[in-house]
Amino acid sequence: MFKKILIANRGEIAVRVIRSAKAMGIKTVAVYSEADKDSLHVELADEAVHIGPEAASESYLVIEKIIEACQQTGAEAVHPGYGFLSERPAFSHALKEAGITFIGPNPQAIEAMGDKITSKKFAAEAGVSTVPGYMGLIETPEEAVRISQDIGFPVMIKASAGGGGKGMRIAWTAEEAADGFSRARSEAASSFGDDRIFIEKFIENPRHIEIQVLGDKHGNVIYLGERECSIQRRNQKVIEEAPSPLLDEETRRKMGEQAVALAQAVDYDSAGTVEFVAGQDKSFFFLEMNTRLQVEHPVTELVTGVDLVEQMIRVAAGEQLQLAQKDVALKGWAVESRIYAEDPFRNFLPSIGRLTRYRPPQEGTYGAVTIRNDTGVVEGSEISMFYDPMIAKLVTHAPTREIAIDAMSKALDEFLVDGIQHNVPFLAALMKHDRWRSGALSTSFINDEFPEGFAPVKPDEAAQAVMASVALSMHLIERERLDHLPGRLRPHSGITRPHWVVRIDKELIPVELANGMPTTPIDMDIRVGEVTELVAVRSDWVPGDLVWRGTYADETISVQVRRILNGYRLDWSGYSCEVVVLPPRLAELDKLMPEKLQPDTSKMLLCPMPGLVVSIDVVAGQEVKVGEQLAVVEAMKMENVLRAERDCVVSAIKAAPGDSLAVDAVIMEFE
CATH class of the missing domain: 3.30.470.20 (ATP-grasp fold, B domain)
Structure with missing residues (x-):
């Protein structure tokens, strides 16, 4: 057996390989780019070797640097993880020539x-x-269109060396086939160094x-x-x-x-x-x-x-x-959710930045349920624009599919991530989706169920009742603590009143406290809105906790808590709401407050994600039609085409190919 292996990768998969190697008594060597010098996989490995700048083409994809790191550390074998060099025959051959074993x-x-x-x-x-298709090499968009027509639309255009969804397009028309071929070829060349494309029949509802x-x-x-x-x-x-x-x-x-x-x-x-x-x-x-x-x-x-x-x-x-x-x-059933650094409310565009908070659910086995979280980050880690946006894989295992999904739903409710945008709200909403839970799946599921993209889920009456109850319980506990400060007179706060109003986003919901001031742990019965029956709310939450854990009507729930001005932002089961607790009189006055208007950006093309401008496809003074291509921005190895949303005239160009732009940076303006 090997005594020392090198992991030619980064992030969560590098951490995953290190975990198994250590369990086998094998020493590990990490490699890292400049962007990853403080990464978790570097910290966990027995040794670490710096192999170059941030760009993967100058670090993780350079075979000579990997071999040099092996020779420098005495690593006998290399595990490639996935992506990068994992499916490059040249890498395997080069390792063999250097006397190093390829773990693959x-x-x-x-x-x-x-x-x-x-x-x-x-x-x-x-x-x-x-699947029926054309396996020969395709050189031009025109040839791609002809072949697609021969096969019959719809077709799948794919990079021969592709993977991870890159270099892949579905075409339903000749125009989409031509454009898809060009985009897939460009992505394949930049991601894999191989621009060969093939086309096959796309199986509908597969x-x-x-x-x-x-x-x-x-x-x-x-x-x-x-x-x-x-x-x-x-x-x-x-x-x-x-x-x-x-x-x-x-x-x-x-x-x-x-x-x-x-x-x-x-x-x-x-x-x-x-x-x-x-x-x-x-x-x-x-x-x-x-x-x-x-x-x-x-x-x-x-x-x-x-x-x-x-x-x-x-x-x-x-x-x-x-x-x-x-x-x-x-044995049993397992479900995995990929946690991505992307904004589900802005068409899943990539997000970068520092993880100011990163608190995944506790791993382990709890009765019949196992929770596992494969991750390559910790609180304080930087999510870079140079690599894949996946930051973790949350996995649950249980005796049945239903129990595994319920366990995933609860685990996602506890997965706390701040500092970047992320897809946890989307995943949490999916776990409650009837079609997903029924198992009636297809690869078009997300397009079918979210044709306009994913928008914040508006809580129904049942969800509002949960949010209102959680918010009131926290508000009263915090007020009760204030009343115990030196010099405070307990009756002055008004917390003993039974009637309150909870504002959820813009909606005001009356709440009645039935059994007086709750204690810590929280133990109270409340009546929400027009509901006549009392609901029992129990929790051991204390001020400062970022997750409210407890029971609502005997159902165990976890709600993420973030403080906002005069209230809380609560996240639960895909719902995200700003919640403020008010006495009835203040609630009446709250209705009179003016609403803050958002700035008008309708005459601007804003960069939807942090990325690199690949091309600007129009000039100042040009008339453009709805759907016309305006620019292409590359982020996390994916090209994103920005198109005109209406007929207009370009008045000014504010960016150029090669520029690195932040979210909402102005690319161009319109008359």
Whole structure:
């Protein structure tokens, strides 16, 4: 077994590999760019080597620097994680020439399966169901349009070396095919250094299901069940689960056997994933094979009990698999939510900055439920524009899907992140969504259910009652503490009054306290709005706690608490509300307060995210039509096209290609 390994990656996956290596008694070496010098993976590793500037092309993607770091530290093997160099055959070859073991599949398998065009041919020869498409090289947008028309719209335009949703577009028309080809090719070149594109038929209303395979260097290959990854946005997975609510045992076996047949065809000898697109009728077609560890591997680990990173290390060291296919059993259900640094209320645009607060839920097993959080950050970490926006993967495991989802919902309610925008409110709302909970999924789920994007969820009466009760309980506890300050007269505060009004956003809700001043722990009965029955509210919350934990009508809940002027901002189950508690007379006066108006930016194109200006596609004085391309901004390795929302005339250009812009920086102005 290896004594020391190097992790050629960063963030949460580097931390994940370090965790397994340490459990095996193996020393670890981290590598880091200038942007990551204070990162968690650097702190946790036994050694760390600086490999260059912030840009991945000058640090994490430079093979020579990785090999030099191995030689400098005496690392015998390299785990690539995912992304970066994980699927580069040249990296595996270079390590072999330097006498260093690659913890991953042999380079021939990477070449065969890492190239999506070649992998389709291998799959067909191995008897794996494949999607109709064009596997040859495509050179021009015109050629892409012709091929798309021959296949029949809609089509999927994909980078041959792609992954993670990059270099991928869906086209429903000839115009979209031409534009999608150009964008996919540009993204593929910048992300993977390979601009080859292929086109295949897009299966409508499909589900995304993948099979985890594991092979060794002695010819043994098994599959470890499936994961469903149908909840996607811009072709990037958001929520994953294992097993799939679609499959039955027979379909699972067929998919698993085809995945193993493909792996055996290329002598696969590590952990890998065979991805399928599945119809609602349980038909399935080969999509691609990822010759690396997948982002969503934790759900498989939790339902099988197999540490995939450990298995990869053991296989790379020459050991035989200790598992046979008959030993694999799926136990319970696991759900993974990807926590991204992005603003769900602004079309999920990337967000960067410092994590002023980062308090994930406590990991561990609580009765039948397990909570796991794979992360690469801590409070105070900087989220950079140079890398992927994912900051954590929250995973829950339970005996059933329903219990696992409920556990995820509660865990998300406790996941406190400040300093950047993040998608926790969106994930929390999804956990309550009836269609998600029913398992009626497809890869178009988010587009179907949120066609206008995700907006703040307006609380219904039941949610308002919860928010009002939580706010009143905290307000009274804080007022009661004030009354115990030296010199304060308790009756002066008025906290003993039974009647209050809670303003939730702009709505005023009457609340009646039925049993006098609550104590700490909170124990009170209240009546909200027009509801006639009393509701019991219990909590051990004390001023300063960032999460209110307790029971409302005997239901255990967690509500995030942030102070605002004269009140609180409460976040719970996807709801986010500004809440102020008022005596009835002040509530009457509050209605008379003027409303602050937002500045008019309708004649400006503002940068929607921190990013780099790739192109300015209009000039001052130009007339533009609705939908016309104005500029392209790149952020976190994705190109974002900004288009005109109405017919107008450009009056001034305020930015140029190559500029790095902050959120809401003015790109251009209109007459």
